[in-house]
Amino acid sequence: METSKPLAGIPPRLPEELIAVLQNSGVRLTLEDLQQIRERIHHVVNYHATIGVMGKTGAGKSSLCNALFGRDIAETSAVEACTRSPQEIDWSLQEGKGLSLIDMPGVGESEARDTEYAQLYRQLLPELDLVLWVIKGDDRALSIDEHFYQQVVLPLIWDSAVPVMFVVSQADKVEPCREWDWRKNHPGPCQGINIAAKVEQIRRLFKLPASQVCAIAAEEGYGLVDLVEKIVAMLPNEKKWSFTREAKQENVSNQAWQSSSQGLWATITSAVKTVIKDSWDSVSSRLTSLASTLFGWW
Known part of the structure; x- marks a missing residue:
């Protein structure tokens, strides 16, 4: 594209x-x-966007952020890693501008910690401009994700109108993984069918429109352009530019750029x-x- x-x-x-x-x-x-x-x-023009990245531990949240925004989170974070606290990573591509990524603790570690995390999510969600909820493409145990979304996230986004995008990560790991075309960084025929089935499963489980679910393989660059287009389409006019401005430009299509700039101009x-x-x-x-x-x- x-x-x-x-x-x-x-x-x-x-x-x-x-x-x-x-x-x-x-x-x-x-x-x-x-x-x-x-x-x-x-x-x-200088709006500072705040994005919450959620999902279970190991879902590929950091890889997604690195690929989407073209920065190494591990190198830019000034906060010591802690599985029980959100990590906020700030960067600015130009003076006066910037983006904050809040890497939320991964749910599903234990019942006690999940209760603690639920309260943390309730505190932080209203402050976000966007939520990226990451689910591994080969993960079949989705009850924890479903519980947190239905019981914690959904009631809050109804009140605050925070948009949520579900990201099916590590699409290259979806079976049959040997079909993945490493030269073109694209799924093979049967693998593509299974990826589409996974996206449809997520859409039905969380009762979402197709525009709020996207499959990617972050390190291979697969699906990132489509993801950016969908995120820009979801964001309010006054927030489109700040997200597009900070995204890695090779992931920003003409469609996303035009939608973003028209949102900026309309505001x-x-x-x-x-x-x-x-x-x-x-x-x-x-x-x-x-x-x-x-x-x-x-």
Whole structure:
């Protein structure tokens, strides 16, 4: 699949070019108006996303994050590993921007610890922008995942509207694993059928639409472009850009890039419309033209 146009260099042009279009259209902007517009643009472009990575121990959470964001979590984490505490990893690709990954303790160790972890999940879930729930492709024991999702996660995301993506990891381990094409990094015929069956099983078990389940093989790069597209589609407009901005760019397709940039633009123009109010109709077409120049949509 074709990958995206580069994201770097577009956001810094937005504030002054947008304001110039408004002023050239005859819109009268007070210093307070200008400040509001600049602050809103800065907030959206530099939004710091927080992603919770959940699932049982050994499901492939770290491998997923390394592949998705192109960074080695083990090297960047300043927090000592602890199976009973969440590990928060922060990084920034550009000054003023960043992403936080919260690697949650793996469930299923023991009944006592799972009770402790349930309380921890309840505390942290409302603070997240996205949940990635990772399940190994060859894992048949899903009762623990199902219990935590139904009893702990689902009630909380109903209230907070935090999107959840289920990731079937290590697809290359799904039988018959010898079919995996290592040259193309793609499953063989029978293996592909079984991977699709696993995705369908997860979808039915957790009562999810197909858009919220994805199969990957992180270290082989399989399924990552599809995963990014699905995540961007799920996120609210104001949060799409922050995720796409931090993702490893070879995993960002043109479709994901366009959805992300349109979400960014929709959020910004919504804020501008609130500021200029009655003058909106006279400048909306000029702002559309600016968006075309900056992002090349049309």
